[in-house]
Amino acid sequence: MLNPKLLILKLFFDPVIWKENRQFVNPKDDKTLKTFYAVLDGLLDRLTRKVTLDEFKSNLEASGAFQRDKDREVYHQYISLLENAEVQPDALHDLLVQIKQKDIAERLAITAFEFVAGRKELSAITEVYESFDKVEKSIEEPTFVTDDLDEIYNQTIATTGLRWRLGSLNRMLGSLRKGDFGFIFARPETGKTTFLASEVSNFASQSEQPILWLNNEEQGSKVMTRIYQAALGVDLQTLMLDRSRSKELFFEETKGLIKIIDESSIYKRQVEDLCERYKPALMVIDQIDKIKGFDGDREDLKLGAIYQWARELAKTYCPVIGVCQADGSAEGIKWLNMGHVTSAKTSKQAEADFIIGIGKTNEQGREFTRYINISKNKLQGDPDTDPSQRHGFCEVVIYPEIARYKDVGE
Numbered sequence: 001m002l003n004p005k006l007l008i009l010k011l012f013f014d015p016v017i018w019k020e021n022r023q024f025v026n027p028k029d030d031k032t033l034k035t036f037y038a039v040l041d042g043l044l045d046r047l048t049r050k051v052t053l054d055e056f057k058s059n060l061e062a063s064g065a066f067q068r069d070k071d072r073e074v075y076h077q078y079i080s081l082l083e084n085a086e087v088q089p090d091a092l093h094d095l096l097v098q099i100k101q102k103d104i105a106e107r108l109a110i111t112a113f114e115f116v117a118g119r120k121e122l123s124a125i126t127e128v129y130e131s132f133d134k135v136e137k138s139i140e141e142p143t144f145v146t147d148d149l150d151e152i153y154n155q156t157i158a159t160t161g162l163r164w165r166l167g168s169l170n171r172m173l174g175s176l177r178k179g180d181f182g183f184i185f186a187r188p189e190t191g192k193t194t195f196l197a198s199e200v201s202n203f204a205s206q207s208e209q210p211i212l213w214l215n216n217e218e219q220g221s222k223v224m225t226r227i228y229q230a231a232l233g234v235d236l237q238t239l240m241l242d243r244s245r246s247k248e249l250f251f252e253e254t255k256g257l258i259k260i261i262d263e264s265s266i267y268k269r270q271v272e273d274l275c276e277r278y279k280p281a282l283m284v285i286d287q288i289d290k291i292k293g294f295d296g297d298r299e300d301l302k303l304g305a306i307y308q309w310a311r312e313l314a315k316t317y318c319p320v321i322g323v324c325q326a327d328g329s330a331e332g333i334k335w336l337n338m339g340h341v342t343s344a345k346t347s348k349q350a351e352a353d354f355i356i357g358i359g360k361t362n363e364q365g366r367e368f369t370r371y372i373n374i375s376k377n378k379l380q381g382d383p384d385t386d387p388s389q390r391h392g393f394c395e396v397v398i399y400p401e402i403a404r405y406k407d408v409g410e
Contacts, residue, residue, distance in 0.1 A: 004095045005030070005033055006081060007085055008021075010085055011095075013052070015049065032075060040056060043059055126267070127293075161177035161180075166407055171386045172385070173385070174381035175379075176379075179319070181353050182320075182321060182356065183322035183348075184355075184357075186325070186326050186330075186359070188325065194400060197227045197229070197230040197404075201254060210257050210259050212261065213261070214284065215286055216266050216291075220260050225239075231253045232246065232249055266290070267293040271285070272313070284322075285310065285320065285323065289343070294306055307347060307352065311353075324348070326342060327341070332362050333359050335359055336358065336373055354379050359372075371395055372396055396408060
């Protein structure tokens with residue numbers, strides 16, 4: 001098999017192709033090719049037209065880099081291959097992919113050796129392996145957004161999203177659609193899991209695709225129990241009284257679409273593989289800050305990378321809801337804002353399309369009142385969404401015995 005870095009060199013004689021793609025090819029491991037590329041780079045820096053093979057050969061000779069017999073032998077081999085190679089411009093993309101794959105494979109081998117020798121962590125191998133997924137994305141032609149208004153209408157306004165169980169959220173946020181990423185946050189013991197169980201069980205009734213709930217927080221069986229209660233609107237005793245009937249009703253309501261993955265350590269690669277395999281309608285990540293596979297010593301940069309990655313997941317696969325904590329300053333506060341998010345001095349908030357804060361107070365008689373504040377909202381909305389409430393707030397009631405949230409007065 002011919003060296004793709006040599007074959008693509010012939011295409012680089014065209015200054016347009018060279019300028020757009022030279023950055024993707026590094027011939028550092030081949031002394032002869034390194035000289036070939038250096039000479040061609042020098043030529044194209046001076047010229048604004050296509051270089052001929054004869055010009056290229058003349059400049060190689062003038063470089064004086066191939067005086068020794070051994071060097072000249074390799075030089076003539078490479079020149080002969082270039083003269084006889086038939087490379088068409090439509091082969092450019094495949095050649096670039098081959099080059100990138102080979103470079104990454106070499107990095108993987110070196111990193112694996114370093115790991116065995118005790119000089120690298122296992123996560124370093126994972127990082128290199130994951131870069132395989134990015135090979136084609138880094139060099140492929142961009143996909144332009146349509147400027148056809150009919151297509152825009154069909155892709156946005158005419159596309160039905162997932163409606164919330166809480167009517168207040170439909171008025172403030174509107175439906176969740178592919179591309180939407182946001183997170184809910186609250187203090188511990190506020191009812192984040194109950195909120196999700198209440199909403200996800202409602203989303204499932206509208207969907208034909210699975211809803212994936214990645215759980216690295218509390219025991220998965222407890223979460224599923226709450227989803228059962230929320231879907232059926234019953235307390236635990238009623239749920240377990242006739243389990244056969246409860247299962248039947250649950251599958252009628254949710255179609256068996258809610259899938260919980262219960263692992264203490266969940267890696268980003270696993271999440272991407274799950275999305276590819278199941279093509280979910282929605283992804284819930286509880287807790288999103290604990291996703292593994294993001295290296296770095298600085299926690300703020302790591303968290304920023306997690307939230308940026310989640311945003312890309314939403315754009316590629318389905319809407320994503322993350323869950324994180326509110327910091328200690330939110331204790332006993334009704335209306336939580338973005339400043340109450342744990343590790344608020346990161347890019348968490350910047351990456352989200354919507355942010356839902358759930359507050360509660362210690363006031364007597366208000367134990368079951370929750371205070372929802374929409375501190376960020378870039379969602380498209382629906383016909384019944386109220387523009388004046390896009391950054392709204394409302395009181396709701398939590399019913400922990402049936403794992404549901406309800407609007408006041410419902």
